Amino acid sequence: MARAATTTDAFNAVGDPTRRAVLNKLATGETTVKALAEHVNCPQSLVSKHLKVLREVELVRCRSVGRTRLYRIDRAxxxxxxxxxxxxxxxxxxxxxxxxxxxxxxxxxxxxxxxxxxx
Amino acid sequence: MARAATTTDAFNAVGDPTRRAVLNKLATGETTVKALAEHVNCPQSLVSKHLKVLREVELVRCRSVGRTRLYRIDRAxxxxxxxxxxxxxxxxxxxxxxxxxxxxxxxxxxxxxxxxxxx
DNA sequence: GAATAATATCCCCATATGGGCATATGTCAA
DNA sequence: TTGACATATGCCCATATGGGGATATTATTC
Structure with missing residues (x-):
């Protein structure tokens, strides 16, 4: 055995500071990945990864608008x-x-x- | 760089299921390491490690009683x-x-x- | 269709860390 | 002092995963 896989629950997702920052930002409204990346000050690719985790845990949801993706908090x-x-x-x-x-x-x-x- | 060290904040500490189980148990009162280990159903040594993490994050505190240690929740x-x-x-x-x-x-x-x- | 913009993926690396096991440390009892 | 019990530690391993960089994907515009 080894380190347990935990990225399958909201608690672990929220354990990461960057992801909390993302959530804080999203709490103020729908936002673009690019905007989030700038706000959190880290590469877009990384933000996309964090968003994926948050999506899998259903803390976040998104919709496509043109070639843009608007992410929002998922209260559930x-x-x-x-x-x-x-x-x-x-x-x-x-x-x-x-x-x-x-x-x-x-x-x-x-x-x-x-x-x-x-x- | 690599994975960020996160075990320095309560959020990450709570991210682990076992630690949450420990906290749930402690929520019902002071408890012994042994009792916790049995309750959580995992080796004592591992529980001690989890308790250490919880202590560092101040989610938990303990006091010695004989050759026993009573752990309790630290509300702060x-x-x-x-x-x-x-x-x-x-x-x-x-x-x-x-x-x-x-x-x-x-x-x-x-x-x-x-x-x-x-x- | 070509060029550009916005995201998501993939590959790679470094390391934090959950878990297992054996042992050290500390305390009490005989 | 010796022995038993309760915890904490140290060591080792396997792996999850945060982060970086390049590239694939999809949509838009000219």
Missing amino acids: GITPLQTWLTELTTAINQHYDRLDDYIQTLKADGDAVRKGEPR | GITPLQTWLTELTTAINQHYDRLDDYIQTLKADGDAVRKGEPR
Whole structure:
């Protein structure tokens, strides 16, 4: 075995900074590949690749207009992300106390100092 | 250049399915490495590595108890994820019409049928 | 049809990294 | 001190994949 193939889910797709930048740009409206490339400041061919990944994960969609392709956000693909995050935080709030974080921080600091651990 | 090093941000950390599983489990409370390994069904050594990644990104924290280590969620690390997602969807809602998705779907389907494209 | 523009692909490279395995490190109990 | 248990690390491998450059593909215009 080796590194697992992960580019098949939205979470991994969003893991790449460049792709997040692309999404941020697209969030402001339909855009051209060229425009995206300029905005993200990287070669067009690379942007096309990132767009392909985003398409496969359905975070993005596109339509042809002349010899141009207008890319846009596909809301459907974003839902899973929101859902997971929401459920995660819900579970957390349900199982962790409010003061927990604060207490843990103090505790961790104290321990670190006492034992000379790096923080 | 080559593949960019990305394991330095929470987004990438969450990109891995196993790590998400670990987070899901931890969301229900402090847990032992061993327990996590059993829950996620993968070797302890691997879980330790994933935990290390999650720690570096501050999605997780731990404290020693005897010869055991209790891992817990670190809420602070989750905030960036929520923030980005929220801002993204906010921007989208601000720039995309409600009917857009529906219209685009119809359009895409029609075009595909017309041109014999795969969908 | 030829030339040009916009994208997508293909090929190649470098490396990050998920996973497996053995071992080191640390802690507690007898 | 020795032994057992819990974790973390180091080493190695296989591969996914980000990035670069050139080329194929498709559409537009003259």
